[in-house]
Amino acid sequence: MKAHHxxxxxxSAAAMRAVHLAVMAPPHIFRDPYAHLFTSPGWRLICRNRLVFIIDTRIIYRGMLPILFQILAxxxxxxDQLDKAIASGIDQYIIVGAGLDSFAFRRKDLAEKVRVFELxxxxxxxxxxxxxxxxxxxxxxxxxxxxxxxxVQGLKDALMESSYACGxxxxxxxxxxxxxxxxxxxxRTLGAIAEVAYPGSELVLDYAVTEDHAASDEERAMFKKLQRFTARRGEPLLSLFDPQTFPEQVCELGFELIQNISPRVQTEMYLSGRKDYHSIMPSSYFAHFRKTS
Ligand SMILES: C[S@@+](CC[C@H](N)C(=O)[O-])C[C@H]1O[C@@H](n2cnc3c(N)ncnc32)[C@H](O)[C@@H]1O
Structure with missing residues (x-):
């Protein structure tokens, strides 16, 4: 990411959430009614007009739908994991790399139950x-x-400036x-999360895998598309991981793995039965960890 931009x-992620709710037919995978407020005028135009969306996704942004579904999923x-954690008594939600996340605005019903930290x-x-x-x-x-x-900064020092409770x-x-x-x-940042996270804390993240995990030429083409999509926005892909070793490396920092979900399983979980599209971006895994004692 460029330093001052x-x-x-x-x-783009907020735009995908906005478009999904505004112009895509239900069922909605993720409902973010604030997302369109955070997007640019161009994206807001797409949100208002289904025809513009179809032209955009079929012609201008061809290949964007797998990325869109990855963002929603x-x-x-x-x-979903957060809801369960809150139900079990967790009362701090730390959104690392929050971007235009609207959780605190959307979930006012949880205002008394959970403190939200956007990093x-x-x-x-x-x-x-x-x-x-x-x-x-x-x-x-x-x-x-x-x-x-x-x-350039450590997560622990930054978080300690807030009211986050390590205990x-x-x-x-x-x-x-x-x-x-x-x-x-x-x-370094995962290590700092492990340091500040009290045992029983949970961590959910998604990570991109290397191109050699593409199962077909079509998937390889999608990997390349994602690289171009992000590089054009001044944010090239810098870190790609192996889906076997990455969770093990995170566990070595003091976590246990709860789930490591492949793109194929993500597709089954969130897209089965959809008529508008059938596969999620094949390059990203979701992983869910718990901090051990
Ligand atoms: C694709 S956005 C994801 C935003 C949000 N989590 C979502 O899913 O919509 C990537 C986020 O990483 C943040 N980011 C990128 N490089 C960073 C850095 N060096 N330090 C802190 N945040 C960074 C960006 O500011 C941005 O909010």
Whole structure:
């Protein structure tokens, strides 16, 4: 990510969530009614017009649908696990690389139950705050912003500036972000999460795998498309992992693996029965961990 620029992939992710709700037929995998407020005027136009969406996805952004479904599925997966964690008593939600996530605005029903910490790059976070101000949205009282550049700062120091409590479990999500950070910063940040996470804390993330995990020429072409999509937005893919060894490396930091979900299983979980599309971007796994004692 360029040092002084807000994340354009965060804007694309919000746009996909907005488009899904506005112009795609139900059932909706993930409902984010705030997403369209956070997107650019161009994306808002697509949200208002199904025909423009069809032209866009069939002609201009061909191949975008697998990425769109990956973005929706990872958000759904994370928040399904989060709901269970909150029901079991976890009262801190730490959204690492939050981008234009709207959880604190969407889930006002949980305002008394969970404190939300949005961690993000200073440029992205400043841009989000400006947007919220322009929209006149009142900041939920249970929301705190923590600005951090993972390439140069430690997560522990940044989080300790907030009211985050190390002595209680928390739920950490880190979605759509590992890809854009150098491998050393990914592991340094995961190590810091392990340090601040009380035993029983949970972590959900998605990670991209190397191209040799593509099962066909069609999938290889999709991997390349994703690389071009993110590079064009100034955020090239920097870290790709192996789906066998990556979870083991995370566990070595002090976690146990609960689930490591392949794109094929994601497709079964979230797309079966859909008429508009049948497969999720084949390059990303979802993983769910619990902090051990
Ligand atoms: C694709 S967005 C994902 C946003 C959100 N989690 C979602 O799923 O919509 C990637 C996020 O990673 C953040 N990011 C990228 N590089 C970063 C860095 N060096 N330090 C902190 N955040 C970074 C960006 O600011 C952006 O919010």
């Amino acid at each position: 807000r994340s354009r992939t965060a804007e 990872r958000a759904r997966f994370a928040e 993000d790059h200073p440029a992205s976070q400043a841009s989000k705050k400006r947007r919220l101000k322009k929209l006149g949205l009142e900041l939920p009282k249970n929301l705190e912003f923590v600005s951090i550049d993972f390439e 209680r479990p928390g739920f950490f999500s880190w979605l759509g972000s590992l890809h854009y950070i150098t491998e050393s910063s990914v592991f």
